[in-house]
Amino acid sequence: MFFRHLLKLSCAIAGLGLLTSAYATSSSQTHRPIGFIAEQELRHISTYYPGRMAGSPAELMTADYINQRFKQMGYQSDLRDFKTRYLYTTDDGKKNWHNVTGTSVIAVKPGNTHQQILITAHLDTYTPMSDSDVNENLGGLTLQGSDDNASGVGVLLELAERLRNVKTNATLRFLVLSGEEIGNKGAADYISRMSSEEKRNTQLVINIDAVITGDRLYFHSGKKTTHEVAGKTRDRAIALAKRFGIPASVNEGHNTTYPKGTGCCSDQVPFDNADIPVLSVEASNWNTGRGDGYQQTSDTGKFPGGSSWHKPQYDNLKYLDEHLPGRIKARTRDTVKILLPLVEELAGK
Template sequence: MKSLISSLFILLISSTAFAKDSTPTESFAWQKLVELTDETIGIGARPAGSDKEKETAAWIKEQWQTLGYTVNEFPFEFTLRKKSFTSSNLSMVIKGQSDKTIIIGAHYDSTGEKQGSLGTTDNGSGVAAILALAKRLKGQTLPYTIKLIAFGAEEYGLQGSKAYVGKQQESLENVIGMINLDTIIGGDKLYIHNAHEKSYKCNAVENPKYNSSSVLRDGLLTTSKALFADHSHMLHPAYDGYPEGQTGSWSDHAPFACSGMPIAYLEATNFAINGHSGNDGYSQTTHSDVWSCYKEDGKTACDRDSEKKWGMIWHTEFDRLDKLTTLFKNKLKHQLIQNVDVLETFVKQADKSI
């Protein structure tokens, strides 16, 4: 796998050459984000196991089929508070020159609807990215086969990804890495992580072979730096409990790391903030509207005992387009396009000798 980094090209052209959705108001990815998460014209909140989540699965399937892809659907059951629910994973394949496969996945359910969240950043943004990738990569010559997966029921214990890996809904024999997209817009900074060096709990995977390799992360980081220079994705610095560039098990990359493959996790947040539980990335922004009171000195709340908001967008009243666009203007659109640019460039240039 180390050849993934060493064989990556060094781009000598500007990032604008790859900005196929560079006009924010005309971005395909942004259009799909609006269709999915604006409740006035689209779907809105999508709690796991709900009719809205099932509507979303049907919508994603239709989007891919409209582009000419064959879509596979894998239903699964899960239990929440002693009640049984159903959800499903969806996958599609873009055939490459090699059968070796890179999975790029994003969950499509949301949570926090009682607080007003419509799941725009978490994780409408990831879904919009995999839809845009399907469009951009159509008919392209790729060194590897790319499999795009939309996971259900992530917010209730990674149910979709655990079912996909643990129940072997599709073979992982040729899979050489997994890229997870979860909340890739909204935060102050764009990060790429690899799995934590300390093994996750791998109860959902039989005979786990944990892999914390940074090779996929580093390859994507190289691509982002070549495309976007000083505005590229970054590694978070080392903080207590989180070595540089490493992440926890709270999203769909975890079962794949447990299954023995390198993962990379793209995320927009701000690890520099000393949030409710420290520098763990759960506080996403220093924007004053998303805090009761934020102080730059110490990068934390003015009063940690009374703080209510903690700079958190996901699962809150702020995770909806009307509030997000008021707070961040075009920043969200640019972040979304940057993520898609990096992913497209990476999968088109990765060395097929991995």
């Protein structure tokens, strides 16, 4: 425990230097074009904090940096540690539990009512769960996780920056969660600490995960989200995208496991299972592969298997900028452009 506190202090000192160098020019960047903040945060996190595996020093340093960013914006913000574990498989087939301490970041802007909207994105990169993963360097120090999920964190931070002085009826909570890559553990930890009243008062959870590599933006509701809420959230997001001329879709339900309009497999799932309304945001192509959203784009030489997920050689700034030129700028802009007015509408300006 002493070592972890010492590491936190070291992270704070190191992170402060990075924060100052990147953001010393202005305490507010809302005068910047839409998407500028999200892109800069994506690039900053990718460059300075690769290998953000759950429980790693890199993840803790990232969490500290994000916590400082929220405080700089004027939010009430804190780090939240939680203990968890995952199964690791060796080459001889043996499975062992690996214990880790994840660190999430929680920032809040109080509203005028007890109602709240949670905006979430995970900060961890893929954690190797087998000797085979280690041999392929999955989750290793070279994994920048630019798409998965520095992109989601960047968009979340821009939303926080632009909403910080907007008066809302609903309280806004920004959750940058650990442990998504080992089974949505940060989301599960957060839900386990919610009271029944808090769950009832949660209007919506907006989860943002990997918005760069995929062919187009997708907006999904939870399987348990009512049609009424889906109309005000998912369908409204699609309408805003259409207004702005941004290509966006819903899952058409080609895979029966994922009914039309619903998504898959990120931090929104535990909230959906807890009967909390969900809107998930990602970039993919649900019309390819098995129709489950895992294949993000065409299976070409640029992205073998049609995906950059968990692949250090593809999910990094240099590769994405070379093979998808201009995509990072365009997609961060488009995601913020849709979500900002949507959150303002839902929160009640």
